[in-house]
Amino acid sequence: MTQPGQAAPQGLMAPGSTLGPFRFPAFRAIWIANLFSNIGSMIQSVGAAWLMTELTDSHRLIALVQASTTLPILLFGVVAGAIADNFDRRRVMLTAQAGMLIASALLAFVTYEGFVNPAVLLLLTLAVGIGTALNSPAWQASVRAQVGREDLPQAISLNTIAFNLARSVGPALGGLLISLWDISLAFTLNALSYILLIVVLLRWRPEVAPPVRGPMFRSIKAGIQFCLTSPALRKVLVRGAAIGFGLSAYQALLPAIVRDQLGGGELTFGLLLGMFGISSILSALFVRKAMRRFGTEMVIGLGTVSFIAAELLQGLSHHFAWALLAAALGGVGWVLALTTLNVAMQVRSPDAILGRCLAVYQAITFGGMAIGAWVWGAVADASNLSLSLVLGAVWLTVAQVLLRLFMPMPQRGEGVPID
Structure with a gap:
């Protein structure tokens, strides 16, 4: 699938508009295929999280299901970027x-045969x-080869x-x-x-310059060094780590919340994640305009603030209606904060090391989530779920105030622009 020329743009698909990227057939095909893949991933995440609640009573082990999907980004993300x-x-x-296909198929087999344990x-x-x-650094860095x-x-x-449409349906x-x-x-x-x-990736033939290979260790060092010495990127990384650590209290403990606080089952868990996804989709439609305006x-x-409200509401209330509202607030907070950080x-990253810069960002942010999942799970085991969620909200509040005062986000023109 080669990158064809643009059709005559107008209306919603004009350059720079919300749906502008859909002018490019490569982007359309990859977007649709990725949507179905994300739906499958969300279905699996529900199954894995709920299966752990059936295998153990430990809040820490339940939280580690979420951590197991994000910890590799911390451990291997920078290497993946290189x-x-x-x-x-x-x-x-x-x-x-x-x-991932092989691992998921093996998980399906051992579960069906009854061989699975924590x-x-x-x-x-x-x-x-x-x-x-x-996959993630290569996929995110390839977006530039799909659109203008x-x-x-x-x-x-x-x-x-x-991603959030899949989060709402899956x-x-x-x-x-x-x-x-x-x-x-x-x-x-x-x-x-x-x-x-x-199949879509096998058919895609992007017109890009061949990568200039260098020693892997030197490449990794160069990417990390650039990110840590760039004042603009350093601000984004610190903010990502702080937010990821705090919001993981809700993300990692939601299966235990459904089981222990709400007395619900698999369908309740799925409905709450669905509400999270729906509010995420609605927020994503307006996040770019909000960034330009505010x-x-x-x-x-x-x-x-939206995620702080979600964690406080879920921590202090044990009713399903309030849990739905907390899920909606969490979805809004997820998109507004993390999409803005990603953009x-x-x-602000040079194209030559874009994959490494994105990998460092993801390692820091999702590493914060993985560590947070373990910490908040341990707090819940030592005390209770409500305290863990409230402390997560307190962390986000203190981090937001201090970072806004002492390490504000980079301004327009600060850092390395797109080449």
Whole structure:
């Protein structure tokens, strides 16, 4: 699939408009395939999280299901970024997708046969997380090869919408399927969902310059050094780590919240994640306009406040209606904060080391989530779920105030622009 010329743009698909990136057939095809893959991943995440609640009473182990998908980004993300900059990004994505397919298929098999236990579940979700860590920098860095420069921020927002559309449909569908059939079905559907994206990637032939390869260790060092010595990127990284650590209290403990606070089952869990996804989609439609009008600092602040409200509401209330509202607020906060940080990182990173810069950002942000998941799970085991959620909200509040005062987000023109 080659990158064709643009059709005559007008209306909603004009350059720079919300739907502008859909003018490019490559972006359309990858976006659709990625949507189905994300739906499969969400179905699997529901199955894995709920399966752990059936295998153990430990809040820490339940939280580690979430951590197992993000910890590999912390451990291997920077290496994956160097791979994305030194090798064909399309082939890197194909390798990662094939690995995740195999891991998901194996998880479906051991679950169906009754061989699964907490250790096996965490090991195989960790394997899927390693595939995600390898795939993510190459996938995000390849967006520039799919659209024009003026459409890059919109393409990032549309990819966020695809992820959150899957987050709204996948969990509810996953909860319904595993309540009617078997958890192994969720893992099987996820394995099948990788196939369409693999086919699309096999057909895609982007017109990009071949990567200039260098020694891997030197490449990794150069990427980390640039990110840590760039004042603009350093601000984005610190903010990502702080927010990721704080919001993980809600993300990682939601299965335990449904089981212990709400007395619900798989369908309740899926509905709450679905509400999270729906509010995320609606927020993603307006986040770019909000950034232009109010600036990144204000948008990130609004997102953080929204997540603070979600954690406080969920921590202090044990009713399903309030849980739905908390999920909606969490979805808004997730998109406003993390999409804005992602855009800030992309537009301030040089193309030659873009994969490494994005990998460092993801390692810091998702590493904060992984560490936070373990910490908040340990707090919940030592005390209770409510205290863990309230402390997560307190962390976000203190971090937002201090970072806005002493390490504000970079202003327009600060840092390295898109070449």
